[in-house]
């Protein structure tokens with residue numbers, strides 16, 4: 365299952381990583397209702413398939429033993445022993461994992477990072493989520509919260525971030541960032557973009573990342589400039605992370621990756637120029653995810669099937 369801030373998605377996954385059947389519900393706001401929704405979704409799918417174990421991919425911090433959720437900004441759980449509670453209700457083994465960790469596992473087992481020893485997944489959506497495999501194993505840090513890439517500070521005194529800091533990577537490289545950049549550009553160059561200009565005149569919040577991407581695809585120069593800005597920051601951030609982990613492959617996932625043809629080549633160029641020792645070291649391959657938005661679900665299922 366993939367437990368996100370907006371929806372709870374369940375899938376029956378076989379040993380080859382194929383999703384055979386799915387169920388979906390909006391994410392309830394209380395702890396009890398959220399767990400009811402999970403139990404219900406598994407129950408529905410278990411009527412049609414033989415379910416042997418349950419993996420929960422969670423948008424939040426999971427303890428190193430994969431039994432509890434420490435903190436999840438968009439979910440009701442706080443220091444909650446979720447795995448044991450759900451397991452008791454379903455009489456099935458249950459394992460938890462951070463969603464980006466689950467996604468990188470899935471891409472490694474079944475998708476774009478197959479065969480890589482050091483693989484990094486960067487999920488670009490509302491913010492940035494990161495998952496890292498070192499020597500083929502998940503790197504979760506000492507306390508289970510690594511790698512928190514989105515809040516690496518890239519720009520001194522930059523855009524304020526809800527995390528309390530400013531200039532965080534995800535403020536410049538995410539769907540939210542696309543929208544912020546487009547709004548800034550529209551203020552500087554009014555009248556340059558007819559489509560987005562009309563949107564911003566009615567309501568600034570109407571300029572979503574998705575709309576900027578669509579406008580860029582339609583050839584809107586201002587939207588394309590916002591996209592180029594995102595590409596620069598993606599390359600910049602990747603060069604920074606590559607200096608620490610030296611990955612073999614970087615998998616770009618998340619909603620924004622659907623617009624990869626609009627920014628990925630540019631991002632690669634920036635990365636190549638910025639990484640330390642450029643020209644004298646092998647570079648990570650940068651490619652898009654293969655499993656799409658089912659990666660976290662598939663990874664969690666695969667972990668559960670292998671006993672965590």
Ligand SMILES: [Zn+2]
Pocket residue numbers: 514515525526527528529530532
């Ligand atoms: Zn931040």
